[in-house]
Amino acid sequence: MLRVESVSAFYGAIQALRNISIHVSPREIVTLLGANGAGKTTLMKVISGIHPPAKGRVLFSGQNIAGLPTEHILRLGVGQVPEGRQIFAPLSVIDNLTLGAYVRFQREVRGEVFKDLESIFELFPVLRERQKQRAGTLSGGEQQMVAIGRTLMARPKLLLLDEPSRGLAPMLVSDIFKAIQTLRTRGTTILLVEQNAKAALKVADRGYVLENGMVILEGETQDLLNNKSVQRAYLGREYREVWE
Numbered sequence: 001m002l003r004v005e006s007v008s009a010f011y012g013a014i015q016a017l018r019n020i021s022i023h024v025s026p027r028e029i030v031t032l033l034g035a036n037g038a039g040k041t042t043l044m045k046v047i048s049g050i051h052p053p054a055k056g057r058v059l060f061s062g063q064n065i066a067g068l069p070t071e072h073i074l075r076l077g078v079g080q081v082p083e084g085r086q087i088f089a090p091l092s093v094i095d096n097l098t099l100g101a102y103v104r105f106q107r108e109v110r111g112e113v114f115k116d117l118e119s120i121f122e123l124f125p126v127l128r129e130r131q132k133q134r135a136g137t138l139s140g141g142e143q144q145m146v147a148i149g150r151t152l153m154a155r156p157k158l159l160l161l162d163e164p165s166r167g168l169a170p171m172l173v174s175d176i177f178k179a180i181q182t183l184r185t186r187g188t189t190i191l192l193v194e195q196n197a198k199a200a201l202k203v204a205d206r207g208y209v210l211e212n213g214m215v216i217l218e219g220e221t222q223d224l225l226n227n228k229s230v231q232r233a234y235l236g237r238e239y240r241e242v243w244e
Contacts, residue, residue, distance in 0.1 A: 001024055001026045001028075001158055001189050002022075002047070002058075002158055002191065003021075003022075003024075003057075004020060004021055004022045004043070004046075004047065004058050005021050005056055006019045006055065006057070007019070007043070007046060007053045007056030007057070007058065008054045008055045009042055009051060009054055010054050015213060016039050016042040017039050017046065017214075020043060020056075020210075020213070020215055022043075022208050024158065025189075026189055027184060027187060028190070028206065029184055029190045029203055029204045030190070030191050030204060030207065030208070031191075031192045031193070031203075031206075032191070032192070032193045032207070032208050032210060033194075033201075033207055033209045033230070034210035034211055035211070035233075039210050039212070040193040040210055041162055041193060042213075044160050044162050044191070044193060045080075047073075047080075047191070048074075048078055048079075048080040048160055049065065049067070049073040050070055052066075053066050053067065060076060060078055061077070061157075071103060074154055078156060078157070078160065079151040079152070079154045079156030079158070079159055079160065080151065080160040081147050081148050081150075081151045081160065081162060081164065082162055083163045084166075085144055085146070085147040086147065087135045087136070087143050089134065089135055089136025090136060091134070091135055092131065092132050092133060092135065093127055093130050093131045093132070093133055093135050094117070094131040095135075096146050096149075096150050097120055097131075097149050097153055098153070100149070100150035100151055100152070100153030100154055101113045103154055104154065104155070116152075116153055116155070117153075123149070123152075123182060124145040124148075124149060126145065127142070127145055140168055141168045141175065141176070144164055144165075145176075145179075148161070148176075148179065152183075152188075156188070157189060158188075158190075159183065159188050159189070159191070160190075160191050160193075161180070161190060161193065163193055163194060163195060164192075164194065165199060166195065173199060177199050177203055184203075192204060197230075197235055201221050205220065205221060207219065217230070
């Protein structure tokens with residue numbers, strides 16, 4: 001579904017990505033691991049069209065989308081849930097969710113869009129109760145649910161999730177990752193950036209480790225779990241408890 005080929009990107013004179021190549025197959029969950037500044041978010045922004053690549057190709061379903069406008073990429077089926085949620089705080093929950101479907105209003109009747117709200121409320125039942133509440137008054141976990149639901153309203157084939165558990169209480173982290181697993185069963189393909197490596201590797205099929213804008217390691221989940229460098233850098237001494 002997604003193939004990134006030899007992509008490099010810059011912020012001014014600073015090179016953020018160095019010849020990165022990754023791929024994501026349909027219905028997979030693939031995670032990107034790495035320290036802050038490794039290039040994970042920049043790669044997501046390149047894929048979704050927010051940041052232009054200096055070189056390389058980004059193929060989505062065989063089409064090179066590198067450099068296309070973000071709205072065009074969203075219409076093709078790539079939706080990003082940004083780091084830090086970035087919801088519209090003064091608006092209600094239901095308005096935030098409905099705005100996520102703005103690219104569909106031009107070609108679909110409104111009834112179809114509002115029908116999709118039910119699938120969001122099934123995924124995150126608390127949002128049904130909070131639908132008329134201002135989004136800025138929600139808890140951090142509820143705001144993250146709104147951010148995910150808003151992107152899902154565009155019916156993406158590929159969902160880019162950037163740090164969905166950041167700043168959340170452990171119980172809410174569990175809820176978010178259960179929702180990620182549910183989305184896979186619904187047929188959504190997911191590329192996941194997550195500092196919580198234990199949680200990410202628990203749900204992912206494969207992963208890539210980024211360092212200084214380069215892919216230094218890739219493999220299936222179990223291979224990464226067994227890799228001593230990954231254990232030391234991201235999992236810690238107690239990592240085995242997650243899998244036992």
